[in-house]
Amino acid sequence: MGANMNCKRLFISDTNRAARFAWAIWFAGAFFLIHTGPANSQPDPKEIFYDLGPWDDPCHVDAETEAEWEWQEDNCKPRVVRAEWIKEDHRSLSFAGFYASANVDIVARHSTINEFNLLGDQTNSFPLNQSAFGAGAAVGYNYRYPGTRILVGAFASFDYLPQTINQNFAGGTFIGTKTDWRGTVGAKAGYLFKRDLMLYTLAGVSFLNEDLNIYLGGPVTSTNMTVPGFTVGLGADYMPQSLQHFGVPVSVFVQGEYTTWKAAHLDTPAASSNSNYDFNLHEYKLEAGFSLHFR
Numbered sequence: 001m002g003a004n005m006n007c008k009r010l011f012i013s014d015t016n017r018a019a020r021f022a023w024a025i026w027f028a029g030a031f032f033l034i035h036t037g038p039a040n041s042q043p044d045p046k047e048i049f050y051d052l053g054p055w056d057d058p059c060h061v062d063a064e065t066e067a068e069w070e071w072q073e074d075n076c077k078p079r080v081v082r083a084e085w086i087k088e089d090h091r092s093l094s095f096a097g098f099y100a101s102a103n104v105d106i107v108a109r110h111s112t113i114n115e116f117n118l119l120g121d122q123t124n125s126f127p128l129n130q131s132a133f134g135a136g137a138a139v140g141y142n143y144r145y146p147g148t149r150i151l152v153g154a155f156a157s158f159d160y161l162p163q164t165i166n167q168n169f170a171g172g173t174f175i176g177t178k179t180d181w182r183g184t185v186g187a188k189a190g191y192l193f194k195r196d197l198m199l200y201t202l203a204g205v206s207f208l209n210e211d212l213n214i215y216l217g218g219p220v221t222s223t224n225m226t227v228p229g230f231t232v233g234l235g236a237d238y239m240p241q242s243l244q245h246f247g248v249p250v251s252v253f254v255q256g257e258y259t260t261w262k263a264a265h266l267d268t269p270a271a272s273s274n275s276n277y278d279f280n281l282h283e284y285k286l287e288a289g290f291s292l293h294f295r
Contacts, residue, residue: 094249094295095151095190095198095237096144101253103159103289105134111165113175114278118268123275126167126175134161136287142190149192155202156185159285171217177279178211182259184231196239206231208261212279214271221269229261229282237291249293257285 108131115124140155159182166176186204193199206229214221235255243250260282267276 097295101291132163221271233257
């Protein structure tokens with residue numbers, strides 16, 4: 001009986017020791033995972049960016065200078081984790097700074113050619129509509145107001161949009177325009193809905209180069225002019241993660257514009273010396289392209 005009791009005590013003691021050893025192993029493993037596992041590995045910079053707080057929080061990692069980063073690392077712990085990773089990621093996805101872009105265009109143009117006699121009375125009007133494709137490029141600079149989602153900037157663009165819009169008559173005669181290029185300089189105002197998505201508006205002064213052509217069976221008149229106009233537009237610019245592997249940040253954008261130009265005047269042309277002509281033109285343009293961003 002005593003031997004059995006001793007064996008039972010030894011069994012219980014061994015079982016308790018085994019249980020304590022198992023618990024010790026479990027706690028050691030949990031401690032190891034907590035301090036060396038995914039929670040302490042390099043986090044996703046995008047997740048950190050969103051989780052740090054509102055945009056107007058000074059501890060939100062959104063610094064623009066080395067001094068601001070140092071201040072945040074010194075004063076925002078423990079919320080700022082691995083600030084060097086956040087800093088690198090933030091700088092790699094920024095719409096602020098210089099940029100250069102290329103695009104393709106589709107335009108719908110509406111032209112009205114008005115004919116007047118020498119007394120100023122309108123004798124004819126020819127409304128014309130036509131679409132065309134083109135391509136262009138632009139450069140610009142965006143400035144972001146510190147601590148906000150607002151960007152403002154300036155841009156200059158150039159588009160090559162060859163298009164002929166004629167009112168044709170019998171015998172191969174015609175009156176119309178041939179456009180070659182347009183250039184625009186203006187300003188943008190944007191808002192960052194996300195760190196990689198900006199919506200913006202634009203306005204600017206535009207210049208259109210065109211040939212005014214008249215052939216009514218006699219001599220041919222062809223006069224080249226550059227006329228000023230005014231442009232307004234809306235656009236969206238997006239930086240997909242899949243394109244951030246080329247050494248500089250890359251964004252893709254889509255933009256819509258409306259432009260109206262001052263009427264081009266052609267008075268008493270050789271092809272129709274008893275008349276004066278006004279060539280009125282406005283257009284709707286949709287463009288898509290990509291931009292390279294340089295800080």
